[in-house]
Amino acid sequence: MALPVRAAHLYTYAVPDALREHVAPGVTVRVPHGRAGGLIQGLCVRVAEGPWDHTFKLIADVERRGPLLSEPLLELGLWISEYYACPPGLTLTSWMPAAARRARAARVTMLRMSGRESPADLTPKQRALLASLAQGPRARVEVLRAAGVGAAVAAGLMKRGLVEAFQTERTASRSGRETSAAPSEPRAACPEDSYTLTASQQAALAEIASATDTPDLFRVFLLFGVPGSGKTEVYVRAMRRVVARGRQAILLVPEIALATQIVQRLARRFERVAVWHGRLAAGVRGATWRTIAAGEVDVVIGTRSALVAPCPRLGLIVVDEEQDTSFKNLAAPHYHARDVAIKRAQLEQIPCVLGSATPALETWHNAHTLGHYRLLRLTERVAGARRPEVRPVETRSRELGQTTGVLSEELRQRLTETLAAGQQTILLHNRRGYAVFLRCGTCRMVVACVRCGARLVYHQTDRTVRCHRCGVREPAPTTCLDTTCGGRLERLGQAIQRLEEELVRVVPQARLLRLDRDTMRRRDDYARALERFEAGEADILLGTQMVAKGLDFPRVRLVGVIDAGAALSLPDFRAAEHVFQLIVQVIGRAGRREGAALALVQSEDVAVPAIRHALRMDYEAFAEQELAARRRFFYPPFARLVRLILADARPGRAREEAERLAEASRPLAARVHPQIRVHDGCPCVVARLRQMARYEVVLRGPRDASLQQLLREARTAKLLSPRVQRFTIDVDPVDLL
Numbered sequence: 001m002a003l004p005v006r007a008a009h010l011y012t013y014a015v016p017d018a019l020r021e022h023v024a025p026g027v028t029v030r031v032p033h034g035r036a037g038g039l040i041q042g043l044c045v046r047v048a049e050g051p052w053d054h055t056f057k058l059i060a061d062v063e064r065r066g067p068l069l070s071e072p073l074l075e076l077g078l079w080i081s082e083y084y085a086c087p088p089g090l091t092l093t094s095w096m097p098a099a100a101r102r103a104r105a106a107r108v109t110m111l112r113m114s115g116r117e118s119p120a121d122l123t124p125k126q127r128a129l130l131a132s133l134a135q136g137p138r139a140r141v142e143v144l145r146a147a148g149v150g151a152a153v154a155a156g157l158m159k160r161g162l163v164e165a166f167q168t169e170r171t172a173s174r175s176g177r178e179t180s181a182a183p184s185e186p187r188a189a190c191p192e193d194s195y196t197l198t199a200s201q202q203a204a205l206a207e208i209a210s211a212t213d214t215p216d217l218f219r220v221f222l223l224f225g226v227p228g229s230g231k232t233e234v235y236v237r238a239m240r241r242v243v244a245r246g247r248q249a250i251l252l253v254p255e256i257a258l259a260t261q262i263v264q265r266l267a268r269r270f271e272r273v274a275v276w277h278g279r280l281a282a283g284v285r286g287a288t289w290r291t292i293a294a295g296e297v298d299v300v301i302g303t304r305s306a307l308v309a310p311c312p313r314l315g316l317i318v319v320d321e322e323q324d325t326s327f328k329n330l331a332a333p334h335y336h337a338r339d340v341a342i343k344r345a346q347l348e349q350i351p352c353v354l355g356s357a358t359p360a361l362e363t364w365h366n367a368h369t370l371g372h373y374r375l376l377r378l379t380e381r382v383a384g385a386r387r388p389e390v391r392p393v394e395t396r397s398r399e400l401g402q403t404t405g406v407l408s409e410e411l412r413q414r415l416t417e418t419l420a421a422g423q424q425t426i427l428l429h430n431r432r433g434y435a436v437f438l439r440c441g442t443c444r445m446v447v448a449c450v451r452c453g454a455r456l457v458y459h460q461t462d463r464t465v466r467c468h469r470c471g472v473r474e475p476a477p478t479t480c481l482d483t484t485c486g487g488r489l490e491r492l493g494q495a496i497q498r499l500e501e502e503l504v505r506v507v508p509q510a511r512l513l514r515l516d517r518d519t520m521r522r523r524d525d526y527a528r529a530l531e532r533f534e535a536g537e538a539d540i541l542l543g544t545q546m547v548a549k550g551l552d553f554p555r556v557r558l559v560g561v562i563d564a565g566a567a568l569s570l571p572d573f574r575a576a577e578h579v580f581q582l583i584v585q586v587i588g589r590a591g592r593r594e595g596a597a598l599a600l601v602q603s604e605d606v607a608v609p610a611i612r613h614a615l616r617m618d619y620e621a622f623a624e625q626e627l628a629a630r631r632r633f634f635y636p637p638f639a640r641l642v643r644l645i646l647a648d649a650r651p652g653r654a655r656e657e658a659e660r661l662a663e664a665s666r667p668l669a670a671r672v673h674p675q676i677r678v679h680d681g682c683p684c685v686v687a688r689l690r691q692m693a694r695y696e697v698v699l700r701g702p703r704d705a706s707l708q709q710l711l712r713e714a715r716t717a718k719l720l721s722p723r724v725q726r727f728t729i730d731v732d733p734v735d736l737l
Contacts, residue, residue, distance in 0.1 A: 002043045002077075002089040003033060008715055010045060010088060014056040023047060023059060025074055026067025030060040043092050045074055068096055068293075072347045073308060079343055085711045085720075085729045086333035094333070095308045097285040111154060112137035114164050125149045126157055133163065140165065195382075197237075201230050204376040208238045211351040212316055213245075218346050222367040223355040225378025226387070226617065227588020231355045232262060234378075235318045236269050238353065243270065243298045247315030251301045252337055254324035254549060262320070266301055276302030276309055304329060304337030307344060314348050317341050321549060322354040322363060323581055328734045336732060338363070357588060357619070358581040361630065364623050365637040381591075388559065388590040388597035390615050392606035395563075405506075406499045411560050411600050412506055419510055419539055423557035427503075427542040428586045430566065431495035438465065440480035442487025447477065451691045459518065460497045499542060499562060507540070515543030548586035557597045559590040564603040565611055571685050572736050573635050576610040580622050583614035634677075634700065636732070642699040642707050643733045645684065647726040651693035655681065657722040658695035665697070668713045673706035685737045692725060698736070707731070 001011040013031050015023045023029065023044055030039045039060055069077070069092070077095065081088040113133045122130070128147040132138065138146075144154060157163040197205065204223060211219045225231050239249040253262060266273050274288050274297040291297055293310040300309040304327050307317070319327070319338050327337040338354065345352035354363055367375040381387060393408045406429070407415070418425050438447040438458055447456050449467040456465035458476055466473045480487040500514055513533055520526045526546075533541050534553055541547055567579050583601060591597030603611055613622035631638045644661060648654040658681025669676040677700040684694040701707045711729070714720050720729070 001029070001031060002045050002092045003031070003040060004042075004089045004093045005033070006087050007089065008087055011042070012056055013042075013059050014052075015047070016058050019059055019062055022062040022065055024067055025071055026069040027065070028063040028068055030063060032057050032060060041093075043069070043089070043096075045078070045088075045092075068310070070310060070312065072344070073310065075347055076308070076340070076344050079347075080333055080335050080340060083708060084333040084335050084731045085708075085715075091333050095305070097289050098282060109140040110137045110166050111140050111143050112164050112166070114162055116162055118162060119160075123153075125153045129153055129157060130162065137166075195233065197233065198230065198378070198380055198382060200225070200378045200380060201234055201382075204378060205234050205237055207374065207376060208234070208351060208353060209241050212238065212242050212247075216349040217351065218349050218372060219351045220342055220345070220366075220370075220373045221351060221353045221376055222359060222363055222373060223353055223376050223378065224359060224364075224367075224619075225355075225357060226381060227357045227585065228381040228387075228591065229357075229378035230382040231320070231357075231378060232265065233382075235320065235353065235355065236265065239299055239316060239318070240269065242315040245315065247313045248295070248297065248311040249299050249316040249318065250306055250309055250311065250314065250341075251299065252307055252317070252319045252327070252341060253301065253303065254321050254326035255303060262301065266299055270299045272296060272298045274300050274302075274309075276300055276306040278303065278305055304335075304340075307337050307341045315350055316353070317345050317350065318353045318355065320355050323356045323358055323360040324549070325578070325734045332728075334728070334730045334733075336734070339732070358584050359619075361577055361623060361627060362637040365627060386591045386595070386597065387617070388587060388599045390587055390599045390601065390617065392611070392615055393600050393602045394606050395602050395604055405502050406562055407502060407506065407560075408600070408602050411602065414558055414598060414600060415503075415507055415510075415540070415560075418558040419507055421557070424533070424536075424538075424553060424555045425540045425558040425560065426547055426551075426553075426556055426586065426589050427499065427540060427560045427562065428545070428547055428582075429496045429499050429542065429562035430544050430582065431563070438476070438489045438491060440482070440485060440487040441490045443480060443482060443485045445480060445482055445485070447481060447489065449688075451688065454686070454688075457495065458491055460501070496542065496544060503540060503542070510539045511537065513538035513541050515541065515546050517544070517546075520546070545582055548582055548589070551589055553589065556590050557595065559587055559597075559599040561586060561599070561601045561603075564601050564614075565605060565608060568608060568610065570737065573630070573633070574735060576608075576626060580610040580614045580619075583611065584617055584619070587614070587617065638703070639700050640703055640707055641733055641736075642701075642711070643728070643730040643736070644697040644699070644720075645694060645726075645728040645730065646681075646696070646722055646724045647689065647692040647694045647728075648724040649692050654693045654695045654724055655683075657724050658682070658697055661719055661722055662697045664717070664719050665699070665710070665714055668717065668719075669699070669701075669710055672710045672713065673701060673704075676701040676706060676710060 001013050003011055025044055025046055027044050029042050029044055031042045032038065033040045041063065074092070077092040078088055080086065081091040111133060113130060118130060125147070129143065129149050132143045132147040140154065144151065154163060158165060208221055211217050223231050223234060235251065239251070242249050251266070274292055276288060280288065289310065292300060293312065295312050300306050300311065319341050322338045329335050329337070342352050367373045393410055395408055415425060438456065439445070447465060448454065449456055449472050451467065451472055454467055456467055458465050463476050464473050465476045478489060480489065496514065496516055500512060503510065503512055513529055515526065515529055520529065530551070532538055536555065561583055564583055565579060568575055587599040590599050601611065601615060606612065606615065609625055610622065630636065646654050646658045646661070662678055662681040665678045669678050679698040679700070681695055681697050684696045687694055699707055699710065701710070711720070
């Protein structure tokens with residue numbers, strides 16, 4: 001039994017005879033817990049029969065008849081709990097919507113034919129009702145509506161013994177109508193189906209289709225193609241093939257707000273699509289969960305939580321933009337949706353497709369070294385699309401705060417030309433706010449966050465300073481925070497609001513649309529902004545990394561990247577990989593239809609490898625060079641990492657506990673595997689967050705289960721309960737900040 005408590009083990013309860021037929025894996029129950037024996041909700045994971053050498057507490061009641069999770073999903077949950085070192089009860093219950101856990105299936109009146117031969121004196125309405133029941137039992141309300149008759153007709157047939165009524169449990173869909181689990185055919189052909197696939201698209205689709213048509217075949221396909229090569233069309237046609245065979249598909253996207261165009265495409269191509277993400281209202285989540293579980297949905301599209309959608313006939317999982325760090329869950333369990341999707345595909349014995357123009361280096365390495373991976377290349381853009389010309393613009397190093405503009409002279413000129421031609425532009429500047437920070441012109445003190453120590457970013461629109469790390473927002477000061485100084489504050493660095501201000505001055509006739517987390521606060525805001533840009537209501541789309549993901553606008557002829565190498569200074573071994581991916585992704589937004597396109601990449605140093613390879617859009621050369629460095633320094637994918645983060649308002653306590661944890665873990669690590677390294681306890685790069693000091697212990701080990709074994713032994717030795725206010729176990733971290 002999995003209980004929603006912070007225990008690393010499962011609980012065992014006895015099943016009363018009265019509940020024996022209702023208790024099964026996946027059902028929710030009420031059980032006594034703790035010394036007081038109060039009843040709490042639990043999830044049955046396994047049922048076993050046999051003699052026991054001591055007495056167990058009894059299950060009090062079964063909350064919901066019928067399993068809420070299938071056995072493959074239960075097994076997946078236990079694997080996540082083990083791999084990511086999270087209590088099994090918290091892992092499993094975090095998946096299930098509260099409304100679905102509490103819901104009891106409704107009693108529905110069903111009608112069926114009795115099997116007697118129909119007499120000749122039936123009325124036309126009676127014959128219509130019997131015809132509606134010819135394919136099997138149906139809900140009374142549904143069959144009366146389908147036959148176009150009233151309740152009296154059904155009553156007459158029941159009186160003559162030709163129709164029988166019975167009660168059953170049945171779930172309801174979001175609309176409240178009763179549902180059926182019968183598979184449906186995909187939506188009728190639409191214009192996209194007439195598109196002629198490129199040779200590489202056809203080859204990729206044929207290999208995926210061969211796997212989906214083969215029962216119980218687990219494969220991982222890496223669909224690797226340049227931006228604009230038509231990966232989405234391959235996904236859709238593979239999913240349509242799966243649906244036509246009566247099965248279901250799951251499509252994972254990094255952020256639901258960034259998947260507007262994909263959702264619209266799927267709605268045109270499939271009859272029954274469900275959208276699943278964490279921002280759904282509680283009632284909608286519960287209804288959607290039940291509808292998916294009833295088999296009434298052919299395609300589920302959503303963010304990382306959609307990977308555990310309760311599809312009873314799952315046939316394919318697709319992970320779009322698999323390299324995106326948004327797939328990493330930031331709360332316990334700290335799972336990576338891509339890796340969990342692969343594990344679910346293995347448990348369900350179905351194919352999994354990972355798509356990207358810039359795959360994560362772990363995925364690229366796996367595709368070349370693991371036998372169950374297949375690399376599928378899309379080597380050309382779809383018909384009519386041309387690769388943009390890419391040119392570097394080296395900006396001279398300059399003192400922060402200098403009055404020179406954000407835009408280079410060449411980018412200004414190209415902007416004017418593009419605007420005059422009636423075409424559109426996308427500009428990427430991955431710095432929110434107006435100025436990077438405020439600094440006293442007299443004593444040089446920087447305005448920092450009192451909670452976490454990060455530089456506060458100045459926002460011009462509301463004259464505030466904000467911490468983009470912990471969320472603090474305050475009115476912007478005008479003088480030095482040191483009252484003994486009183487000097488005036490300078491705005492240093494150039495962020496996206498300053499870029500917007502400069503654009504208004506340089507191209508005043510242009511219609512601007514800014515996309516960042518300060519302007520797009522709701523998912524609907526983002527969808528409306530994209531619709532406006534697609535409709536031609538804006539000339540320039542400027543934004544942070546939001547503009548680099550999954551967008552397809554045919555009139556975009558110019559892309560500009562501002563300060564492309566800014567993130568290379570971060571003390572993170574993945575910094576170069578993330579910079580390369582971001583540049584290539586945003587360059588790929590240009591030239592997606594006929595006509596010449598240009599991408600200008602501004603950076604103080606365009607010769608660094610990440611930018612140099614990105615300018616050529618040469619992923620394979622970048623991967624070869626970066627993987628060689630990773631191998632040399634024993635970083636993923638040649639090693640595995642676990643971050644143990646200790647946070648406390650008392651810095652001394654956090655430091656002492658980190659040092660104690662590192663010291664006590666080393667003997668355990670030596671016994672588990674000689675290659676495991678336990679780094680010293682030290683401050684995190686982000687040393688303070690939400691008024692807590694942060695220290696970390698990093699574990700580094702080989703690509704096997706040895707780090708999981710070390711975590712198990714550390715838990716047994718009670719090392720994973722340090723005396724700090726917050727303790728986090730992050731397995732396979734996506735950054736070290």
